Amino acid sequence: MTLIVCKAISTDATALLRLVRDCVAAMRAAGIEQWDEVYPNAETIASDTEAGTMHILNVEDTIIGSITIDQNMDQMWLGMTWSADSGPAFAVHRLMVHPTQQDRGFAKRLMQHAESVARQQGGRSIRLDTFLHNPAAMALYPHLGYRRTGIAMMRKGEFVGFEKLL
Ligand SMILES: CC(C)(COP(=O)(O)OP(=O)(O)OC[C@H]1O[C@@H](n2cnc3c(N)ncnc32)[C@H](O)[C@@H]1OP(=O)(O)O)[C@@H](O)C(=O)NCCC(=O)NCCS
Numbered sequence: 083m084t085l086i087v088c089k090a091i092s093t094d095a096t097a098l099l100r101l102v103r104d105c106v107a108a109m110r111a112a113g114i115e116q117w118d119e120v121y122p123n124a125e126t127i128a129s130d131t132e133a134g135t136m137h138i139l140n141v142e143d144t145i146i147g148s149i150t151i152d153q154n155m156d157q158m159w160l161g162m163t164w165s166a167d168s169g170p171a172f173a174v175h176r177l178m179v180h181p182t183q184q185d186r187g188f189a190k191r192l193m194q195h196a197e198s199v200a201r202q203q204g205g206r207s208i209r210l211d212t213f214l215h216n217p218a219a220m221a222l223y224p225h226l227g228y229r230r231t232g233i234a235m236m237r238k239g240e241f242v243g244f245e246k247l248l
Pocket residue numbers: 105109176177178179180183184185186187188189190191211212213216217218219221222223225
């Protein structure tokens with residue numbers, strides 16, 4: 083099996099939208115109302131690929147996962163308790179692994195890649211949030227060494243902040 087992680091480019095948009103659509107369908111089937119047609123959408127993906135901040139995991143030339151690593155902090159994170167010595171901080175957004183490929187360590191691999199990208203750019207920490215009622219994501223981040231920093235109420239409900247010092 084050949085695994086490649088690389089930056090997404092604009093021609094990946096159709097495959098990435100299919101990946102989002104399949105993830106949203108599986109999340110809905112599991113009762114996880116975190117993502118929908120509003121987010122993440124085609125504009126989000128276009129903006130990530132143009133910024134060069136979206137990275138994809140290819141298996142045998144098929145995109146099976148993606149992650150965005152940048153320095154865009156959500157305004158809603160301002161009330162959370164981030165470590166005093168955590169700057170420069172990077173942020174992870176839109177981590178996803180195709181439903182047929184989950185539970186094989188691919189999200190862990192994408193997170194390790196994002197941490198490595200942040201380190202290469204001088205980052206001292208990673209920040210992110212996830213939906214309180216997303217059991218896989220809520221288990222994943224503590225498993226990878228992330229600590230909870232608080233809760234913010236967003237469009238879809240309660241989101242939990244997580245941080246890891248690099
Ligand atoms: C959350 C998600 C990215 C996890 O991807 P994955 O490739 O299945 O995760 P991994 O196989 O790398 O799992 C790594 C660790 O996460 C935890 N984990 C992952 N899925 C889990 C689940 N369904 N239940 C409990 N723990 C889980 C485990 O601790 C696992 O480690 P282990 O295998 O050593 O026990 C995936 O379910 C997904 O894409 N969901 C839809 C989109 C989404 O929710 N994104 C997160 C937005 S914040």
